[in-house]
Amino acid sequence: MADRVNTDSLLSGTEEPVVQFESVGMRYGLGPEVLSDVSFQIAPRSFQFLTGPSGAGKTTLLRLILLSVRPTRGLVSVFGEEVSGISSEALTGLRRRMGVVFQDFRLLDHLTTYENVALPLRVQGRAETSYRAEVVELLRWVGLGERMHVLPPLLSGGEKQRAAIARALIARPELLLADEPTGNVDPGLGRRLLRLFIELNRLGTSVLIATHDFALMDLVDARRLVLGEGRLRVDA
């Protein structure tokens, strides 16, 4: 496959980075530092992997970008906005520009596949009729057209994964974060999902995929952010 994707880390013109970390350190409570002195940028429309052994801090780094935790020290900027002391309204605004695929999918078990995928549009207060066609189209596109009234507990691992990805994509985010998005599926499906992310990146979304699947990363010629012992190294 070896797709060529936009891996430019240099910023063109005056465009600000989608995500910028400056000397970020992070610890939980009084524990040891999970991340120390991490600095990097994610450029608009770029595609990169985040990798490293288990427990290296990949999920923590994603949570920092998602603004679900705040750094112990250093600066985190998302869409050009420095996030310390950000208001909850602004936080909501930033989150609406991101899509996220969790390692454990985090689909709501009491909602149908359709309702789960439509959730990001629903929480924006849009009427159901205004997004119905969009959601159905995306569900058909990821191959869940026949499964839209099924509750998540009845979906297979691969179907859940695709539903989670569809939910992350439905609001056309500017930044897509995916935590081990191919961790629960067979290699064939993993490759198909990767192609989905690449396609999305071509349409202008910045993509960050956290994975430790080297076979997957070898399929794409993309920048790799490697975490090890709390520090970050960038392999172009």
Added chain:
Amino acid sequence: MAETASPRVSPPSVPPQRVPAPLPSTLRRNAPLVPTDSQASRALAAVIAILTFLAALCAGAAEIVASSADQWQGAVAQEVTIQVRPSPGRDIDADVGRAESLAKAVPGIAKTRVFTKAEAERLLEPWLGSGLDLSDLPVPRLVTLTLAEAATPDLKQLRTNLAEALPGVASLDDHALWLRRLSTMANTFVGVGIGIVALVLIATGLAVVFATRGAMAGNREVVEVLHFVGANDDFIARAFQRRFFGLGLRGGIIGSGAALVAFALAGLVARNWRSGPAGEEIEALFGAFHIGWRGYASVLLIGVIASVVTGIVSRLTVRRFLA
């Protein structure tokens, strides 16, 4: 790409089409975001129903007491009594006639009625038994005066006149002391009723606080996902409020409905008892066991307030929990 779907073959009758087919009519599209049908919600609805029922009973009872007291006061305040005591060396019939004519002279007195000696003695029968010769007893005689409606006769003046004309013999009783006691008792009852209703509503609010916190903890995952997909705190609070308002409404309707049924049944039972002597006394004391439109309205109002309290308290709890 994304030709990953199950490659199902369409039935031959449906031609392949590029326009997306309409959604199946059975597709659920807007299920509540906070899961509803859990045991905890049923328990909360039951608690709200029971509390609403108790509050409604209290309100209805207070209403019965208040309206009965009103009736009594109306009936009693329409009447004043002159008591004429026999006194040695005086002609009691002349005294009674004098008192009556004094009373008649006062404007605003609609009617006077003199109790004859026989009637006055009959009034004592319940205490002394019948068949006694009471002619030797100095039984006081009564003149009842019925006040004209919407008139305020000068009873003070009448009292002074009586004291001047028949000193130490005639006295005027306008039941003021008794009325004051009655109205104090009725007001106490109503106050206690309102206090209990307020306590029950506070208890409902507290139960909802605990239930909401429990629901928030139990749905932490849901709240987190809603946050990540871009829901703000207000949206989440509204989702919880909607769910709890629904529960409160269910509990409130069941509770106040049960209270209405209880009052209707009590009214029926009271009507059946009325034939007996005990029934007459109960009715004399409590009136006709009717809570009236004001009573029904307050019972329904309590149901509505309970559900509104439930909704508002859950929203505030969620906002505080998220902050």
